Amino acid sequence: AQSVTQPDIHITVSEGASLELRCNYSYGATPYLFWYVQSPGQGLQLLLKYFSGDTLVQGIKGFEAEFKRSQSSFNLRKPSVHWSDAAEYFCAVGAPFSNDYKLSFGAGTTVTVRA
Amino acid sequence: NAGVTQTPKFQVLKTGQSMTLQCAQDMNHEYMSWYRQDPGMGLRLIHYSVGAGITDQGEVPNGYNVSRSTTEDFPLRLLSAAPSQTSVYFCASSTDTYGYTFGSGTRLTVV
Numbered sequence: 189a190q191s192v193t194q195p196d197i198h199i200t201v202s203e204g205a206s207l208e209l210r211c212n213y214s215y216g217a218t219p220y221l222f223w224y225v226q227s228p229g230q231g232l233q234l235l236l237k238y239f240s241g242d243t244l245v246q247g248i249k250g251f252e253a254e255f256k257r258s259q260s261s262f263n264l265r266k267p268s269v270h271w272s273d274a275a276e277y278f279c280a281v282g283a284p285f286s287n288d289y290k291l292s293f294g295a296g297t298t299v300t301v302r303a
Numbered sequence: 304n305a306g307v308t309q310t311p312k313f314q315v316l317k318t319g320q321s322m323t324l325q326c327a328q329d330m331n332h333e334y335m336s337w338y339r340q341d342p343g344m345g346l347r348l349i350h351y352s353v354g355a356g357i358t359d360q361g362e363v364p365n366g367y368n369v370s371r372s373t374t375e376d377f378p379l380r381l382l383s384a385a386p387s388q389t390s391v392y393f394c395a396s397s398t399d400t401y402g403y404t405f406g407s408g409t410r411l412t413v414v
Contacts, residue, residue: 229408237401282401288334290361291403294345
């Protein structure tokens with residue numbers, strides 16, 4: 189069974205500073221990996237995903253993530269944070285070649301952006 | 304607009320009452336699922352369906368029932384509401400390449 193750990197519950201970052209959110213997964217092989225963002229009172233929006241190939245993945249809103257097999261990690265980064273990036277971020281994992289397409293989510297990291 | 308529609312957006316129930324959370328999608332996705340979101344626990348899978356007439360349990364199915372009579376609809380039934388079911392519920396549909404679309408959620412309070 190797959191699982192995801194997001195070690196940081198809450199991160200505060202200054203506007204314009206860089207941001208890195210950590211994600212570690214547990215799976216017997218290389219899983220499919222996702223990052224979602226949830227603004228207050230909203231549903232989840234996909235930021236980016238990794239299936240295979242280039243381990244540095246570009247997403248929407250200026251985010252990128254890097255898959256590191258040796259560390260079982262898929263950390264999310266943004267070089268310069270905007271106030272609108274304040275939200276909750278979820279890492280998720282799915283099993284390749286699955287016939288049920290279930291996603292397992294981490295507990296989430298809340299990002300606060302200070303002026 | 305195409306997407307996943309959840310109703311109601313907010314609901315307050317008394318302990319022991321039953322209700323159905325509605326979910327409909329118009330993207331012809333075969334896969335649909337229900338998650339609950341609780342603080343510090345992320346999203347946990349309640350039930351899912353890989354097509355009309357097929358449903359299965361997820362991680363936290365107790366106290367919930369589902370059915371999938373059509374591709375479009377996937378209602379979630381609370382049989383006898385308990386305070387522990389106070390949560391935000393998300394319905395989602397997906398393509399067969401993990402192309403998920405989430406609804407906007409139902410905030411349920413059981414008193």
